[in-house]
Amino acid sequence: MKIIGTGSALPxxxxxxxxxxxxxxxxxxxxxxxxxxxxxxxxxxxxxEDLAIEAARRALEASHLDxxxxxxxxxxxxxxxxxxxxxxxxxxxxxxxxxxxxxxNSACAGFIYGMDLVExxxxxxxxxxxxxxxxxxxxxFVDWTMRETCxxxxxxxxxxxxxxxxxxxxxxLTSIPLPEVIWYQRPLEHTPFETGTGVDTHHPMTLKGxxxxxxxxxxxxxxxxxxxxxxxxxxxxVDHFVLHQANKRIIDAIQENLGLPAKKFHSNIxxxxxxxxxxxxxxxxxxxxDGVIHDGEIVAFSAFGAGFVTxxxxxxx
Ligand code: ACO
Numbered sequence: 562m563k564i565i566g567t568g569s570a571l572p573x574x575x576x577x578x579x580x581x582x583x584x585x586x587x588x589x590x591x592x593x594x595x596x597x598x599x600x601x602x603x604x605x606x607x608x609x610e611d612l613a614i615e616a617a618r619r620a621l622e623a624s625h626l627d628x629x630x631x632x633x634x635x636x637x638x639x640x641x642x643x644x645x646x647x648x649x650x651x652x653x654x655x656x657x658x659x660x661x662x663x664x665x666n667s668a669c670a671g672f673i674y675g676m677d678l679v680e681x682x683x684x685x686x687x688x689x690x691x692x693x694x695x696x697x698x699x700x701x702f703v704d705w706t707m708r709e710t711c712x713x714x715x716x717x718x719x720x721x722x723x724x725x726x727x728x729x730x731x732x733x734l735t736s737i738p739l740p741e742v743i744w745y746q747r748p749l750e751h752t753p754f755e756t757g758t759g760v761d762t763h764h765p766m767t768l769k770g771x772x773x774x775x776x777x778x779x780x781x782x783x784x785x786x787x788x789x790x791x792x793x794x795x796x797x798x799v800d801h802f803v804l805h806q807a808n809k810r811i812i813d814a815i816q817e818n819l820g821l822p823a824k825k826f827h828s829n830i831x832x833x834x835x836x837x838x839x840x841x842x843x844x845x846x847x848x849x850x851d852g853v854i855h856d857g858e859i860v861a862f863s864a865f866g867a868g869f870v871t872x873x874x875x876x877x878x
Contacts, residue, residue: 563728568619569846571602597809601715601834613696614655616718624722632688637671637695637838670864671838673872683725694720695838704765715834719842731792732874743867782818784873805864806830806840
């Protein structure tokens with residue numbers, strides 16, 4: 562696959578660390594030094610699905626394809642307003658595409674898992690052009706009284722149009738069953754058959770930050786090396802690293818482990834916060850529209866998330 566169009570969309574409201582400290586026992590100093598985040602965009606009255614549709618529309622426009630040229634729509638999403646139908650179905654209806662649709666949930670690594678899925682559709686001859694999105698509204702399911710989680714997140718959507726080609730040079734996905742490091746159990750409807758002795762049906766978003774931090778740095782440093790080497794490249798041949806934006810210190814630690822120049826490790830977390838699986842395609846769209854990535858350059862992607870899952874890949878632009 563190669564990427565022939567990118568797009569993104571963000572909520573209108575920007576929330577600063579000082580805004581958060583009005584109602585939480587936190588400070589700009591704590592959030593900035595621990596995470597690198599200064600502001601984030603948060604959904605207020607917008608419909609979450611409209612962000613996904615707008616990001617998809619922009620990616621489609623940039624690709625110069627017609628909606629009818631799209632063979633599949635895949636969206637990575639952790640939680641949204643509709644449990645069903647899928648975000649992909651809503652996007653399809655709005656754009657006027659006539660193709661199969663599906664959503665996937667591989668937490669914050671979902672965009673890379675989506676790239677793997679799209680590549681296999683293309684390799685099997687079942688698709689030539691695929692619209693791949695990641696759309697997230699994490700701020701609608703964090704507990705806004707829990708300072709250790711809610712300050713980290715923002716909302717948004719990113720999309721790409723991928724086309725069949727041999728530009729994807731390597732891919733590695735991993736999953737270790739460690740549900741306790743990041744989890745959220747949404748409230749469920751009650752039934753007349755409950756006995757009241759079952760497990761709680763709701764649990765706020767909880768994360769073991771230090772454990773996640775350590776696993777993220779270790780796995781990304783290792784997997785980036787492995788994927789790049791297996792693709793027959795040297796690490797210093799990679800021109801751009803587009804990593805999940807969970808914490809600027811995680812990105813800096815990976816850069817230091819790999820011993821490469823900081824300017825290759827792009828970041829927008831200071832403005833966007835952690836937008837879960839949307840962070841990689843939102844950052845990618847900003848880089849493409851700013852003219853940072855050029856034809857023929859090597860771009861490496863890596864993301865991690867609840868599971869604990871990781872996804873890493875390298876492609877020629
Ligand atoms: N404001 C002020 N103080 C806070 C806040 C806050 N918002 N949040 C926590 N604290 C306090 C804690 O209560 C603790 O106080 P104590 O020492 O008195 O007990 C102190 O700050 C240190 O807390 P830690 O959790 O140890 O802080 P740490 O330096 O590990 O940073 C963080 C936390 C930012 C979450 C970091 O561990 C991290 O980035 N982890 C990995 C990424 C991650 O988990 N992202 C979440 C999303 S999941 C995903 O993207 C896949």
